[in-house]
Amino acid sequence: MAGLGSSGAGASAFGRCTHALVRALPESLCQQALRREKGKEVDLARAEREHQLYVGVLKSKLGLQVLELPADESLPDCVFVEDVAVVCEETALLTRPGAPSRRKEVEVMKRALESLNLNIVEMTDEHATLDGGDVLFTGREFFVGLSKRTNRRGAEILADTFKDYAVSTVPVSDSLHLKSFCSMAGPNLIAIGSSEAAQKALKTMQQMSDHRYDKLTVPDDAAANCIYLNIPGKGHILLHRAPEEYPESAKVKKQIE
Numbered sequence: 001m002a003g004l005g006s007s008g009a010g011a012s013a014f015g016r017c018t019h020a021l022v023r024a025l026p027e028s029l030c031q032q033a034l035r036r037e038k039g040k041e042v043d044l045a046r047a048e049r050e051h052q053l054y055v056g057v058l059k060s061k062l063g064l065q066v067l068e069l070p071a072d073e074s075l076p077d078c079v080f081v082e083d084v085a086v087v088c089e090e091t092a093l094l095t096r097p098g099a100p101s102r103r104k105e106v107e108v109m110k111r112a113l114e115s116l117n118l119n120i121v122e123m124t125d126e127h128a129t130l131d132g133g134d135v136l137f138t139g140r141e142f143f144v145g146l147s148k149r150t151n152r153r154g155a156e157i158l159a160d161t162f163k164d165y166a167v168s169t170v171p172v173s174d175s176l177h178l179k180s181f182c183s184m185a186g187p188n189l190i191a192i193g194s195s196e197a198a199q200k201a202l203k204t205m206q207q208m209s210d211h212r213y214d215k216l217t218v219p220d221d222a223a224a225n226c227i228y229l230n231i232p233g234k235g236h237i238l239l240h241r242a243p244e245e246y247p248e249s250a251k252v253k254k255q256i257e
Contacts, residue, residue, distance in 0.1 A: 014139035014187045015230035020058045021081055021112055023069040025051055028076035034099055051079070057239070062231055067112055075105050083131040083149075084109045086158065092118040093161045098129040098149030121161045123154065130154030133177030138184055138213065141166040143205050145178025168208035170201050181221035184228050185238055185253075189214045193221030216252065223249030 030042045058064045072078050077099070084105045086093045092113045094106050106122075113120060123130060134145035135158065142162065144155040146169050159167035172178050174197040181193035182201065190213050192202045198221050206213070218224050226240035243250035 013230070015184075015228045015236075017064060017229050017231060019065045019067060019116065021067045021069065021109075022051075022055055022058070023079050023081050023108075024071035025079045026071035026073045026076055028073045029079060032076035034077050034101070062229065062234055062237060064231070067115075069108055069112060072105075072108070075102070077102050078105050078108075080133075081105075081109065083133050085113060086130075086132050086135050086137075086161075087113070087118065088137060088162055088165075090119055091121060091161065093121045093130075093158060094123060095130040095132055096123040096125070096128050096154065098131055098147070098151075123157050125153060125157060127151075128153040128157050130158060131177060133179050134172065136178055136182065136184065137165075138190070138211075139187060140211055141168065141209060143167075143178065143208070144169050145172040145201070146170065147172035147175070147177055149177065166209075168205070170204045170208070172201065173197065175221070179225055182224050183226050185216050185226055186228050186236065187230075189216055189228075191216045191218060191224040191226055191253075193217075193224040194219050195221050197221075198224065218246070218249035218252045220246040220249045222246065223253075226253075 025044065025047055027044060030044050033042065055066060055068065058066050083097055083102065084095055086095065094110055097103055110120065129149060129151045131149040134147050134150040136143040142158065142165055144150060144158060144167060146152060152169065155167060155169050170178055175181055178201065181195060181198035183191050185191035192198050192215055194217055202215065223241050223246040226238055229237040231237060240253060
């Protein structure tokens with residue numbers, strides 16, 4: 001999901017969101033997606049049920065305006081819309097994904113974001129790569145993971161685009177993205193996994209920042225990837241993995257619910 005309309009102007013506004021952008025799952029996801037584990041095939045029927053449930057929550061329970069883009073069978077990873085745009089306040093940076101097979105995903109995203117009258121910035125430098133999954137916005141600053149999908153030039157262009165915020169880079173070696181093991185679980189609160197790689201990245205972020213963040217450490221790295229929203233009339237919302245998937249991490253998250 002790409003959350004649209006969020007603001008960084010102060011802690012009370014962090015996480016505010018009016019729209020969400022999602023994309024349907026292509027059947028090619030099963031056998032051709034880059035994130036697919038080797039030797040394993042995605043259960044498309046289950047994935048579609050989970051996706052529909054997710055979209056239903058965004059619409060019915062949270063009251064967001066949801067833009068639903070169609071699937072493209074030639075783009076098996078297109079459901080992962082977060083990677084192709086970084087939206088902050090009224091500006092949208094269209095990224096240049098690190099995997100060449102994903103770069104055409106940007107075309108449909110551009111048209112969708114233009115329909116919302118956002119200020120569009122395109123990443124055209126052929127030396128730059130940036131996946132949105134490597135971009136953590138805290139409401140005060142950006143942390144950008146330097147991974148197999150994101151390089152320093154991509155981080156520099158993000159900094160040039162969002163000049164009101166400090167941008168720090170964080171090496172990512174054992175995971176696909178920075179947000180594979182961390183995210184914002186609330187204003188000033190970083191959810192972080194327990195692995196050595198996650199804890200090392202957290203230490204780097206703490207050293208790079210002038211601000212002291214609270215942390216919520218969960219046993220499972222994947223469970224640290226969640227979505228915090230602050231929706232008028234709904235309050236503070238944390239979307240996270242089902243408790244039965246990661247029961248020990250769910251126990252930790254109950255501390256803030």
